[in-house]
Amino acid sequence: MNILVWIVIGVLIMIFLSGFRIAQEFERPLVFRLGRFTGTRGPGLFWIIPFIERSQIVDIRTRTVDLERQETITKDSVTIKVNAVLWYKVIKPSDAVIRVVNFNQAVYQFAVTTLRNIIGQHQLDEVLKEREKINRTLQQIVDAATVPWGIKIEMVEMKDVEIPEQMQRAMAREAEAIREKRARLIKAEAEFDASEKLALSAKQMADNPMSMELRRMQMLSEIGIDNNTTTVILMPSEFQNAAKSFTDFVNLQKKD
16 A cells, blocks of 8 residues: 555656756747646746646747748839848747747748838839838838737848849940940030130230240240150240231232
8 A cells, every 4th residue: 555655656746747847048938728828937947737738939039031032023014033031039929829820931921922012112223222221111011010920020131133134234234324424424524624724824825925935935845855856946926926017018018
């Protein structure tokens, strides 16, 4: 009789000890008693009633999910392929388990669908140039939808945008044309500035004959720097004016 009692006591002790569980710091066990949720335990050591209660552990660390490449059409009817990366974590384990079946799959599918819809609302140039804006919009939409599931969307980033080869060539030609246009505008502005400076210089030389003579002397100095075999002699402007006046006088006398 004593042996049977000790056996029963030993079995009860084993059953009691079997109810102890250990949860890691990044885990949150959900306890269900006869199918009804009773609360969240842990982290650390906790105990459940054997055969009556069961626990389901939820990892609350941030998860990283690659959204598979999606082929979609932009607002300006260009077919592109886009993939993205999603970061999220469970902030309320009870909702993540009770309110949705397989919250990981639910978050993934909703993010993929939202990504396709957002790309369809933007033109190709906007997708390429405004990634940050699209990422924020995508994060806000997915986060708002997953709040009832106890999920927090921390960040969404488009990783790669693949456009057709024909469209790549067209964009390259467009970029080349823009660069050529910019170069021509810069050259035209430079020529305009130079013409203004030359006009001012000519006006100043016309108003002040000494400026013309100084310029002539400077030209002689510049020519003399190089080892040239040609000698250039510049006559003063007074001689030229006198020669012109004499020529005009002679021509007048011939007409008379």
